[in-house]
Structure formats: structure tokens, C-alpha cells
Amino acid sequence: MTVTQVESPPPPAPGEASPGGHWLERLDGVLAPIITVLLAFLISGVVVYLTTRDLGDTLETYRAIFRGSGLSWFFELGSHDIGVPFSDASVWFPWNTDDIASLAAANLQQTLILWTALVLVGLAVAFAFRCGLFNIGGQGQYLAGTTAAILVATELPDLVDLPRALLIVASILAGMLAGALVAGIAGFLKGTVGAHEVITTIMLNWIVIWVASYLFGIGGPFQTEESDALPSSADVPDKAKLPVFWGDPLLQGLHIGLFVALVSLVVYAFLLNRTTLGYEVRAVGFNPDAARYGGISVARNYFLAMAISGVFAGLAGSLDALGWQFRLDVTQIQGSTIGFTGIAVALLGRNTAVGVGLAALLFAALETGTASRNLDPEIFPPDLASSLAIIIQGLVVLFVGAQFVILLLLRRARTRAAGAAST
């Protein structure tokens, strides 16, 4: 837990992407996460089997989770039509986009809403990883973002009458800034006094949780007057809500934050691979001593990497606040585990943009598919299924941590196959 590694090279950073390499090794980078996920589903299948006592029911449970996630939508081909943006016209489309006629479409919207947040929280963890930092504070940074966005969206209209777009942008910027601030503290302390970022971010998580609970809790300065039973923030006004482009805005349709997440994935990849900042961040992550010798300010990059991570997490929080939550109550503040899912996303996605996008889809589908409003209670009790989703997440994280063992086994199997072929 000291700043510099004293002896023995550092263990391979968890989920570190191997740059370039032989195509077989690249294949390993894809295979290992897949094997990890399969293993996790297999083991949690045992839990399901012990509950249902029937192999058919176990498979049926996984199928029901898949249906509940809405991913089945892509397999329901037919003849439908879709509206052309910015016009009243519509054209032929193979999938049914009407979320009233198609349950899968409604479920898929929920999965994609969650995907948006998970991508961003995952990027928050991944970006710090690439600088050699373990950002376990995604939770606090996300929450700081939600809190700041809700405060600006609810309080700012009382001061100035901003147009809709400006109010939304101001709220989102506030969320990003709050996330950057919280994460930046950890980065600053790491860079200046060498305080380990895992410790500081854990502490910051809980400080943010309790401060937010204070702000919106009973007797807090921003608690709404109406509901004392369930203390919460005021509702985000309609003009600060993100536009919904698929589905009914009143029934949690899919908001435009999805595109923000997509753009963020591109920005992440560009920032890391095509800019000086990204080069320095990666250099520090690879070997801080060598980077320092090469004239790169390690402290500065620790701070920047954490602050940028915080921007991603804060963005996730503000999009959730303005996209579907619209208010924050103490139960949500203290019960959310999205920051830890973000760790699973980054680890499974091997800190690459594509990987994070895919891993976020997996976990978003898993969480949505096991939610009580999506999973068929006839097949598996949903309150059990949500715990099952957490177990699967935990198993994935556990196996990713030991992923090099899987890689080693893969490599050994290949050598043996090559040996057998040559004789």
C-alpha cells in the first residue's frame, strides 16, 4: 500500500488490456472474460438448482431472466414500422418498437437506461485503472453527481429562468464537477502525500453517503416539506428532465443519456489512446517510477486521472437523476451498489471501451432481468433473483481477479495441442 513498489514487479493490473501481441493472445483477452462469465453463471446455477430442485426449472429461470432483460427483443423479428426522427413519416422496421404491444421492448428500455449509467460508472473505474489507481469510490462520485444535479435542477429555476437546454446542461455540469471534486481529493492525496486511493475513496464514499442523507433526510436543508414519512429531495421540474426518445416519458422511457454514454465510450478511447494526457496516464499506470524518470509528473497525472474518473461517475449520477430518478431519497442513497457494479464492469471489460460497453450490457441485462417488475414470479421469486444477480456479480469479480489463471490454463492447453500436433 505504499506509493512505490519496492520489490517484485507489480501483479498484472486487474483486467489490464494487453496491447497488440499475437492474435492468439488477443483471442485470450476475449476468451478469458467469456469463460469467467460462464463460470459465474454455472456456479450461481447451483444456487438456483438448490432452490428449485429441478434442472429444467434452473434453465427456465435463466431463460426468464433473459426475457425479463428485454434482450429477447432482438430475436422477435416481424414486420413493423418505425417513426423517422424529426418528421411524422414512418418506415418498415424488422422489430416492434411499440412498448405497449411488445413487453420485450419495454424491458429493453429499462436495460438500456441502466446500461447508460453502468457504462459511465464502469469508465470511471477503468480510467483510474489505466493510471494504476483502484477507484473504489465510484459509488460516492456517482452519488455526488446525482446530488449536485438534483440540487441545481431544483434550486436554480428559483433564481434564474433558464431555457430548458441550459438548465439541463447546467445540472449535468454540476454533477460532473461534483464527481470530479470528490474523486480529485483522493487523487490529490495520492499524488502529494501518497495516501492510498483505496482507503481514501472508501472513506469519501461514506462521507458522501452521509452528507447526502443529511441534505435530503429528515430535517435536512433540502428535504421536501410534503413527505415526512419517506424523506426525499424535491422533484426535478419537468423542464430539467432529459428528453425521452423511445417509450412513454411517464413510464420511464429511454432518455437521450444513452447517446451521452455512447459518446463517452468514444471519448474514453480517444483520450487514452490518442492524446498526450492519455499517454502520460498510461505511462504512470504502467510504471510510475519510469514515468517520473521520463519527466512525467506522476502527482499531476494521479490527480487528473482521478478527477476525470470522477467526471464519468458524476455524469452517470446526473443522467440518472435527470433521466429517470427525478428525486433522491435516503433509501436510494444508502442502498445503491452501482459503484461496485461499476468495478465489475471495468474488470470484466478489461478497461477497454468496447469491453466496458459489453460488460455493462451484461450486468444491466442481469439486473433488469432479475428486477421484481420484469421477472416472471411463477418461475422464480424475483426478490431471490435480485440477490442472485449480486452473487453473480461477486463471482465475476472474484474470477476476473484470478483471470490470469484462466489465461495460463488456456496457454498451457494450446502448448499441449501444439506439442501433440508436432509429434
Added chain:
Amino acid sequence: MRRLGNRLPHGWRAVAWIGVLVGVAAALSALPPITIRSPVVPVVIGLFAFTIGLGSWIRGERRIGGYAMAAGFIGIFIGYLATRSSVGNLETVVVWGALFGAALRYATPLLFASLGGLFSERSGVVNIGLEGMMLTGAFFAIWGADVAGHWALGLLIGVLAGGAFGLLHAFFSVTLRADQIVGGTAINLIALGLTTYLFIKIYGDEGTPTGISAIPNVSIGFFDEVPGIGGFLDDVFGDLNLMIWAGFVLVLAVWVVVFKTPIGLRIRSVGEHPRAADTVGINVYATRYGAVTLSGMLAAAGGAYLSLGFVETFDQNMTAGRGFIALAALIFGSWRPFGAAAACLLFGFSSALAAALQTYSTSASTLFEAMPYALTLVAVAGVIGRSIPPAAVGKPYVKQ
């Protein structure tokens, strides 16, 4: 006696400790039973404490001097707040006997987990899975007591379940050399999912049944007869849970084991310089396995006290971050048994104060919950004397 004399602080360090006490006095001056109503008094006393702290800080006693400065500030803060509220309110909130008793109740689960973490981290394995191990202990203890019919068996089952998670953590971080923080995160998630799953599956919506055999309290009568402070002592120590007394013994036992026995020396050397330890024939892997498994068992014992001794029910995610506070206490106490115990008491006291404050200001009590974390953040930032971890903590060891 001479050795004891040498152990006592002297020089600027002693001055700094006096500063800490003066800082405490600043807060006390405005609290019952003294309740001075003028804010000037706590401010003056607090500034005096701050000056003493600054003086010793300049003379090189950074750590305790920093404590004294912090104590001065906190003393001014609390003292000032106290003069702003009515004496009646103060007397409902600040009942010293009840507060200290509650502080011990809140501190005990933290203490067990914190001392567990001490073994793990001293042996060189970061354990942020304490939270999950505590939660596991909490669930399996109450389930065990329910099934087996006796709290002792429940406690045993809880501790064994926690040990199993410790073993899992050891397997991944020592044998497979996986990242220890990743492993700890995984254990927290798995423990949360597993205990919630089993809780709902076994107990459904009704929750754990009432009347489960709980860990008993120990009633001691003679405190009442101590002249002068008998009432206070009886309030604090008269009716404590068995696990709290076990906690007192444990602190001492851990200190003896870690600093006075060959086993402790092995654990510490493996955590500071595993290669050197290996060279002199210490089995690094076995030592780490043992320490991490023990840490899981101790953390689970803390969780078991929480469910089986303190509230006598289980609820989803009932540890609610206590494992992380225990980790904070360990760091705040510089990876030492008595330091960690003192930090646990401090954090327990702040929880007790938060609970007492709830009767007249919920929002203030909520804000109070953040204090342990804020203090630890300040401590690791080095503002008041750096906390320095064991040198090899977090690094997997490869035998050559």
C-alpha cells in the same frame, strides 16, 4: 516498574498528551454536569489546547501534537454548540453513563472486525472484505442459533462461516495471487447476495423469529458499591453483553500474540518483508492463510455479536458499512491493537452520540455518522501524523 516508566510518554510527547486532555476539557466545560453557559470559556480552553498542540508540533511531536490541535478545535466546536442549546436538551442527550455504555455496545462489533483485519493486514494481505465477512457472521450466527437452539452453537457456526470466506480470500490472494482489493470487493458482493438470498429463502417476509437464544448479558452488582462514581460505573459496566467483555480480553490477547510471541513475529515479518521471512524458514503462504482465515473468523464474531447479542434479529445488509468503519479504525489506530481499540471506542462513542442526538435533531445525528470516515481521511492524509501500513501489504508473494 522501570520498564513501565520508560513506556510512559515524556518530553514533548507528554506535553502534547496534556494538550489533548485540555482539548477534551474545552468540550466538557460546556456539557453536563458543569454546563458553563458562556461560549468564551470553551473557546479559550480550546485555543489553549491548540497552542499546546502547535508548540509540541513545532518541537517535532507531530502525531500527538496534531491530535492536541484537533482536540482543541473539536472541543471549541462541541463546547460552542453546547452553549447554544438549552440545559434541558443537553441533559437528555449527554447522560455520561448511558453514552459510554452505548459507546461500548457500538464499538464491540467494530473491535472484533478491526482486530481481525489487523491479523490479515499485518501478514501482508489487504482485507476490504471485512464488511462481507461480518455480514456472513451476522446471518449464520442467528441462523445457527435458530437451528441448533443455543447461542454458543450459533456463534460457532457464524464464526466458521466467516472463516470460510477468509479461507476463500486467502486462496485467491495468496495461492492464485489475484489482486487483493478485487478479491475483497468480490467477497463483499458475494456475502451480500448470499446472506440476502438465504435470509429471504429461509425467513421470507416475516424476518428472523423472536425468542432465539441470544448471547447473554453479564450482570455485575458490585460496581454500584464503589463510592462516588458507583452509579456511573454501574451504568457503563453493570449489564454488558458477554461479547463486550470478550472484546476487552481479545484486545489484550491480540497485543500479546502479535508483539510478544513467535507467531506474532512471524506474522509481522511476513507482512513487512516476505522474502526475508522465507529465507529464515518461515512458511509465508501458511502464515498468510492462517492470518486471513483468522481475520474472517474475528470479523464474523463481530457480526455475530451484532445480530445475536445487540439487536437479536437479522436484516438485509445489516452491517451497513461497519466493516469499512472497522477498516478505518484499523488504519486510524496505525495497525496496532490498542490503537485500533481506541479508534473503535472513539467511533463507537460518535455512534452513541449520534443515536442520542436523534431524540432532538435527526439531521445533526445523520451528519455525525460521517465523522469516523472524515477523521480517517484526515489521518491518512497525514495532517495529524501519517498512518504507515505494513510494507508488504497488498503484494502477492511469489516463492522462488
